[in-house]
Amino acid sequence: MASRADLSTFNCSLARAVDVVGDPWALLVLREVLMGASTFTAFQRALGVARNILSDRLQRLVRHGVLRRAGSDARPSYELTDKGRALTPALVALMQWGDVWESGGKPPVELRDAQGREIAPVVVRGARGRAVAVKDLRFVAGPGADARTRARIATSHGAKARPVE
Amino acid sequence: MASRADLSTFNCSLARAVDVVGDPWALLVLREVLMGASTFTAFQRALGVARNILSDRLQRLVRHGVLRRAGSDARPSYELTDKGRALTPALVALMQWGDVWESGGKPPVELRDAQGREIAPVVVRGARGRAVAVKDLRFVAGPGADARTRARIATSHGAKARPVE
Numbered sequence: 001m002a003s004r005a006d007l008s009t010f011n012c013s014l015a016r017a018v019d020v021v022g023d024p025w026a027l028l029v030l031r032e033v034l035m036g037a038s039t040f041t042a043f044q045r046a047l048g049v050a051r052n053i054l055s056d057r058l059q060r061l062v063r064h065g066v067l068r069r070a071g072s073d074a075r076p077s078y079e080l081t082d083k084g085r086a087l088t089p090a091l092v093a094l095m096q097w098g099d100v101w102e103s104g105g106k107p108p109v110e111l112r113d114a115q116g117r118e119i120a121p122v123v124v125r126g127a128r129g130r131a132v133a134v135k136d137l138r139f140v141a142g143p144g145a146d147a148r149t150r151a152r153i154a155t156s157h158g159a160k161a162r163p164v165e
Numbered sequence: 166m167a168s169r170a171d172l173s174t175f176n177c178s179l180a181r182a183v184d185v186v187g188d189p190w191a192l193l194v195l196r197e198v199l200m201g202a203s204t205f206t207a208f209q210r211a212l213g214v215a216r217n218i219l220s221d222r223l224q225r226l227v228r229h230g231v232l233r234r235a236g237s238d239a240r241p242s243y244e245l246t247d248k249g250r251a252l253t254p255a256l257v258a259l260m261q262w263g264d265v266w267e268s269g270g271k272p273p274v275e276l277r278d279a280q281g282r283e284i285a286p287v288v289v290r291g292a293r294g295r296a297v298a299v300k301d302l303r304f305v306a307g308p309g310a311d312a313r314t315r316a317r318i319a320t321s322h323g324a325k326a327r328p329v330e
Binding site: 065091 | 178182183185186189211230245260266274279303311
């Protein structure tokens with residue numbers, strides 16, 4: 001299996017994101033922080049994860065600037081940075097997908113806004129706010145594309161002339 | 166490290182989602198399919214992943230109903246099922262996060278709609294379409310909550326009386 005370092009060198013923002021948070025425990029620690037947990041003990045109790053693994057994942061999330069260490073040395077706590085908070089739409093989208101496809105439509109946990117109102121399913125929208133169907137998504141080379149990515153996109157455009165579905 | 170089977174037993178839709186797709190290669194294979202790739206050879210060439218690992222991840226995604234095997238036995242291809250297609254908002258949100266936080270705002274690849282217009286950043290919205298700030302998100306027990314989750318939520322509500330930030 002390729003190491004995480006390999007993924008970070010991919011010319012692909014999804015691979016780079018996955019390099020940081022594409023680990024089951026990393027994602028579940030972030031969920032715990034969103035739910036209000038902040039200490040090693042709280043994470044450990046909620047997740048039942050081995051201490052050495054939890055310690056490793058916390059260090060990694062801090063090193064990547066997703067979590068920030070706060071509190072005292074004797075009793076450290078962890079909080080989301082702006083970078084960590086920015087992962088929320090991805091986490092909510094994954095959780096909603098799990099609700100529908102892996103929890104039989106019976107969510108163990110539901111999200112509400114501050115007034116207790118339901119949260120909508122996360123969808124991909126165009127700049128004007130209209131939902132974009134998956135079959136209508138197109139990939140184009142961005143300002144950070146290398147030569148290989150440009151070649152890939154050219155090829156995949158051919159494939160996309162016939163939509164995915 | 167807990168096995169994936171352990172994660173599927175969590176009373177948590179995020180853990181259950183992560184059990185299916187919380188693997189770097191699984192996520193990157195799905196990206197390739199969205200970009201129009203469909204064969205083992207195409208995935209292998211794009212990702213540079215070892216054949217045995219790719220084979221394992223494809224089998225796993227098919228077993229979980231995220232991909233469907235098509236084509237002939239001699240030349241199988243893979244396509245998204247509805248369940249797989251439903252992962253798109255999560256993948257796009259992760260990719261956009263990577264664009265901002267791991268690609269220095271220079272995306273290697275950009276998404277467009279069928280008319281070539283930009284895609285908006287994926288955000289969490291309330292039922293009426295208004296964006297909901299992370300600090301305003303609340304967790305409540307859903308119809309699939311077990312006793313432990315109910316207790317957790319009760320506790321985290323206490324923590325949430327003081328918002329996360």
